Amino acid sequence: MSELADFLRSRLGVGAHVIDDSDALAPYAHDESGIGRFVPTCAVQARHAEDVQAVLAVSRERRVPVIPRGAGTGKAGAALAEQGGIVLSLERMNRILEISPEDGVAVVEPGVILKTLMDAVEARGLFYPPDPNSLNACSIGGNIAHNAGGPRALKYGVTADYVLGLKAVLPSGELIRTGHRSIKGVAGLDLTHLIVGSEGTLAIVVEATLQLLPLPRRVETGLALFPSEAHAAQAVLNIFADGHLPRACELFDAASMRLVTPKAPFKFPEGVGGALLFEFDGNGDQVADELVRAGELCTAAGALTVLAAQSDAQRRQMWETRRLVSVAMMEAKPHKISEDVAVPRGKLVEMIAEARRIGERHGIATASYGHAGDGNLHVNLLFNSAAERAAGQAAIDEVLRAALALGGTITGEHGVGIAKRAFLPLELGAEVMALQRRLKAAFDPENLLNPGKVLG
Ligand SMILES: Cc1cc2nc3c(=O)[nH]c(=O)nc-3n(C[C@H](O)[C@H](O)[C@H](O)COP(=O)(O)OP(=O)(O)OC[C@H]3O[C@@H](n4cnc5c(N)ncnc54)[C@H](O)[C@@H]3O)c2cc1C
Numbered sequence: 333m334s335e336l337a338d339f340l341r342s343r344l345g346v347g348a349h350v351i352d353d354s355d356a357l358a359p360y361a362h363d364e365s366g367i368g369r370f371v372p373t374c375a376v377q378a379r380h381a382e383d384v385q386a387v388l389a390v391s392r393e394r395r396v397p398v399i400p401r402g403a404g405t406g407k408a409g410a411a412l413a414e415q416g417g418i419v420l421s422l423e424r425m426n427r428i429l430e431i432s433p434e435d436g437v438a439v440v441e442p443g444v445i446l447k448t449l450m451d452a453v454e455a456r457g458l459f460y461p462p463d464p465n466s467l468n469a470c471s472i473g474g475n476i477a478h479n480a481g482g483p484r485a486l487k488y489g490v491t492a493d494y495v496l497g498l499k500a501v502l503p504s505g506e507l508i509r510t511g512h513r514s515i516k517g518v519a520g521l522d523l524t525h526l527i528v529g530s531e532g533t534l535a536i537v538v539e540a541t542l543q544l545l546p547l548p549r550r551v552e553t554g555l556a557l558f559p560s561e562a563h564a565a566q567a568v569l570n571i572f573a574d575g576h577l578p579r580a581c582e583l584f585d586a587a588s589m590r591l592v593t594p595k596a597p598f599k600f601p602e603g604v605g606g607a608l609l610f611e612f613d614g615n616g617d618q619v620a621d622e623l624v625r626a627g628e629l630c631t632a633a634g635a636l637t638v639l640a641a642q643s644d645a646q647r648r649q650m651w652e653t654r655r656l657v658s659v660a661m662m663e664a665k666p667h668k669i670s671e672d673v674a675v676p677r678g679k680l681v682e683m684i685a686e687a688r689r690i691g692e693r694h695g696i697a698t699a700s701y702g703h704a705g706d707g708n709l710h711v712n713l714l715f716n717s718a719a720e721r722a723a724g725q726a727a728i729d730e731v732l733r734a735a736l737a738l739g740g741t742i743t744g745e746h747g748v749g750i751a752k753r754a755f756l757p758l759e760l761g762a763e764v765m766a767l768q769r770r771l772k773a774a775f776d777p778e779n780l781l782n783p784g785k786v787l788g
Pocket of ligand 1: 363364399400401402403404405406407410411422442463464465466469470471472473474475476477478479480481482483531532533535536537538658659745746782
């Protein structure tokens with residue numbers, strides 16, 4: 333039993349969920365980054381905004397860090413209690429407060445699991461497009477904090493594009509409302525989108541108003557198999573050059589296909605070196621026409637086979653195969669590092685080739701896959717041991733620098749957290765780093781909210 337936990341219990345009152353038992357704390361000690369285990373002094377499962385305010389009051393009084401946490405699926409270590417302190421879990425604040433077809437909005441608490449929200453809005457003929465592949469597990473609060481994206485970001489954008497307004501608690505304990513419920517609204521500085529993507533370092537989100545779209549009535553999905561990933565990447569460029577905007581366009585290289593095939597419902601045949609999963613949506617027959625045309629463009633780019641899903645079941649199999657890539661890779665190569673660089677689409681072929689060259693130079697196997705349509709590539713360095721991983725830092729460094737040299741970014745969606753903070757100055761430069769530090773200090777002058785993350 334920790335003294336801090338008892339103090340929190342006394343402040344939070346009857347029915348509070350304060351955890352300080354070491355077994356019960358274990359799930360709060362890690363995330364999906366593979367960075368390591370950091371056991372917090374205690375964890376609190378907030379029930380409402382008042383709990384969040386009370387925890388932040390204790391943080392100020394005792395000068396202990398508070399680390400907000402959603403579902404712990406983050407890949408940048410941003411929810412880890414690196415400096416100890418209180419993990420503040422939002423998992424119990426998981427109510428969908430409202431779905432309004434009339435206004436086209438949903439109002440939710442941060443702990444709602446993304447798939448739960450998607451299913452609830454789709455049952456009403458509405459659509460919430462952001463679809464990170466962790467959708468069965470990740471929370472809306474975590475999506476907002478990391479500005480998560482997914483395959484459909486290509487056509488529909490990322491989480492930020494759907495956050496209209498927030499209720500958030502500042503480190504001072506003040507409960508603020510930002511943004512609006514209307515689709516448009518430009519009054520004052522856009523604090524909503526400053527908090528979105530801030531990785532829990534500026535404020536704790538306790539409610540979000542999200543924009544919804546009408547649910548597209550028709551979705552068509554295709555899978556093209558190529559001799560190499562370069563052929564697949566070229567097909568992506570051809571599809572856009574011909575004037576099409578798929579809602580998703582996902583690339584697999586040979587190593588990704590080899591690793592996922594034993595686990596996946598779709599078995600990639602031997603000898604295939606690259607694949608493209610592409611999808612169109614809309615309301616009329618032109619959706620099917622576009623799929624056919626994209627298939628022809630793949631063939632023109634050298635595709636060996638082009639498959640079109642003939643049923644929802646086949647469509648689900650193709651997507652299940654895509655979603656299993658990360659999981660299969662982690663199981664086969666637990667010491668792997670997954671970078672999520674993004675480059676301008678025109679540089680995709682170069683980025684894939686550069687990742688492969690870096691791997692070869694360092695004697696490290698690589699596997700690349702991801703959201704090719706928006707240039708966001710998951711470059712995996714497949715280390716065989718923790719020692720190899722520690723020694724492979726130079727290769728990681730080179731992958732990130734290569735993305736920057738091609739006009740890209742060190743992270744397309746996973747965020748900076750702990751994993752990439754050393755590289756952030758390379759991308760932002762000294763002036764912008766200093767400005768960002770001043771902004772952090774304006775929100776959190778005592779540096780108690782998720783300290784050390786993002787800006788170091
Ligand atoms: C198999 C797999 C596939 C993935 N695929 C994708 C993908 O396609 N696209 C993508 O973008 N990401 C992907 N991710 C990464 C991850 O799922 C996302 O970053 C997700 O948004 C994290 O949500 P979470 O609820 O798990 O957040 P956590 O990991 O718990 O926390 C992440 C960050 O959010 C902060 N936070 C959480 N809740 C709040 C809150 N209420 N207020 C303020 N800060 C808060 C935390 O402090 C931390 O900084 C994937 C992860 C896995 C394991």
